[in-house]
Amino acid sequence: MEQLLSTQQSAVFSLADPYAVSDYVNEHLGAHSIHLSRSQALASSLLHRKFANLDLCRISYGSDVRVTSPALETFYHLQVLLRGHCLWRNYKQEHYLSAGQILIINPDDRVDLTGSADCEKFILKIPSPVMESICRDQRWQMPGEGLRFVESCYRMSELEGFFDLLRMVCAEAEASEQMPRIQENYMQIVATKLLVLMRTNVTRPELNASLATFEQIADYIRQNLKEDISSDELARRVHMSPRSLYGLFERTVGLTPNRYIRQKKLERVHACLSDETCGYRNITELAMDYGFLHLGRFSEIYRKQFGELPTDTFKRRQ
Numbered sequence: 001m002e003q004l005l006s007t008q009q010s011a012v013f014s015l016a017d018p019y020a021v022s023d024y025v026n027e028h029l030g031a032h033s034i035h036l037s038r039s040q041a042l043a044s045s046l047l048h049r050k051f052a053n054l055d056l057c058r059i060s061y062g063s064d065v066r067v068t069s070p071a072l073e074t075f076y077h078l079q080v081l082l083r084g085h086c087l088w089r090n091y092k093q094e095h096y097l098s099a100g101q102i103l104i105i106n107p108d109d110r111v112d113l114t115g116s117a118d119c120e121k122f123i124l125k126i127p128s129p130v131m132e133s134i135c136r137d138q139r140w141q142m143p144g145e146g147l148r149f150v151e152s153c154y155r156m157s158e159l160e161g162f163f164d165l166l167r168m169v170c171a172e173a174e175a176s177e178q179m180p181r182i183q184e185n186y187m188q189i190v191a192t193k194l195l196v197l198m199r200t201n202v203t204r205p206e207l208n209a210s211l212a213t214f215e216q217i218a219d220y221i222r223q224n225l226k227e228d229i230s231s232d233e234l235a236r237r238v239h240m241s242p243r244s245l246y247g248l249f250e251r252t253v254g255l256t257p258n259r260y261i262r263q264k265k266l267e268r269v270h271a272c273l274s275d276e277t278c279g280y281r282n283i284t285e286l287a288m289d290y291g292f293l294h295l296g297r298f299s300e301i302y303r304k305q306f307g308e309l310p311t312d313t314f315k316r317r318q
Contacts, residue, residue: 003167004080004122005058007174010047018044018061029055029125030077032069032111036061049173052180052187055125056173058082062117069111076126076149077105078194080156080166084119088112088152095153102154104198109152124166126191134191138227141203151199159197160230165190168293181281185288189228196228214252221261225268228291231257265290266305273313283310 013021021044022034028048043062048055060083081097088095088103089112097103105111107128115121128147135142156163169186172179195202217238221229234257235245249257269290272278280286284295287310292298302310 003170004082005047005049005056005170005174010049010058010174011045012048013044013046015042015062016044016046017042018063018065020044021046021059021061024048025057025059029057029123030069030072030075032067034061035066035068037064037066049170051169051173052183053127053130054169054187054190055123056170057123057125058120059123060118060120061115064115064117065119066114067111068113071110072105072107074107074128076107076128076131077103077111078124078126079103079105080122080124080163082120082122084116086116086119086121087114089114090152097153100156102156102159104149104152104154104194106148108148122166124190126194130187130191131195134188134195135202138192138224139205140195141205143201145201148201149194149198150201154198159193162193162197165193165293181285182288185285189288189291189293193228196233214248217248221264225261225265226290229261231261234261262301263305265292266302269302269310270306270313273310274317276317283314 012024018034018036018041022032024046026032041063043060045058045060045062047058050056079102081099081101081103083099085099086097086103088097090109095103131147132142134140135147169190172182172186217234220237221234231245232242235242238245240248245257249255249260253260255263269286269292272280272286273283278286280289287295287298299309299311306313
């Protein structure tokens with residue numbers, strides 16, 4: 001977990017006054033108050049990066065501390081506990097978190113967190129409009145009271161691939177050359193991942209079980225190629241067991257669902273790289289839009305699929 005913000009360029013405070021750190025957090029990450037249970041010590045540290053419309057922060061107060069706030073109001077907080085322990089109180093609930101666990105805090109949740117002296121967190125601040133725009137773009141239905149995460153605590157192991165995504169976001173945030181369009185794509189992927197992996201009050205349209213033929217499933221995949229579709233999620237949506245879904249794909253196209261989805265994503269990318277009117281300025285932007293985050297790996301599977309590198313396809317249209 002050392003890879004979540006680690007460079008000196010991100011450091012704002014080191015061995016600092018905790019109240020100075022708190023003042024900075026109030027300005028950049030959300031209004032709150034801190035209450036130290038021991039005498040003040042110059043042991044607080046903070047790393048911070050802006051990334052598109054997100055804030056990335058790594059923080060440690062260096063002493064037992066209670067952090068309180070009435071509500072976050074216009075943004076969500078994702079907190080990854082890197083070290084130590086933390087107690088979260090919310091109305092009549094209490095959750096005790098240890099290293100490797102994740103807490104998601106809604107804009108209207110009361111914040112009441114008590115951390116141990118060795119507690120260190122990575123915090124991702126996400127504005128509400130970013131999350132809401134993802135729901136609108138995907139045509140997911142939000143209730144009148146707005147988007148809420150209905151389950152607050154997770155283990156990192158429950159959110160498949162999410163830590164690797166955070167690691168890549170932090171690496172991109174700390175890169176010497178800042179590319180706003182790439183940051184925007186990463187932000188969209190992070191927000192979508194959270195909505196897909198965590199439980200929310202959003203209604204996502206289901207495929208009709210009576211129409212769950214291969215053609216219907218393939219059409220659903222075609223319409224959602226920019227979404228992170230896993231075979232398990234697809235099986236749930238079509239009301240099949242994963243084994244039955246695998247059998248259907250093997251009989252029909254001779255591929256597993258995941259390989260079929262990847263193939264269709266690659267075909268869409270190939271079509272865009274060949275089309276001057278597609279609107280993408282470079283290969284990186286296009287690949288990331290379709291969920292290919294590891295660009296070296298993307299180039300290799302693209303070459304195996306089409307017999308040339310994506311750069312070769314792109315050059316021919318220019």
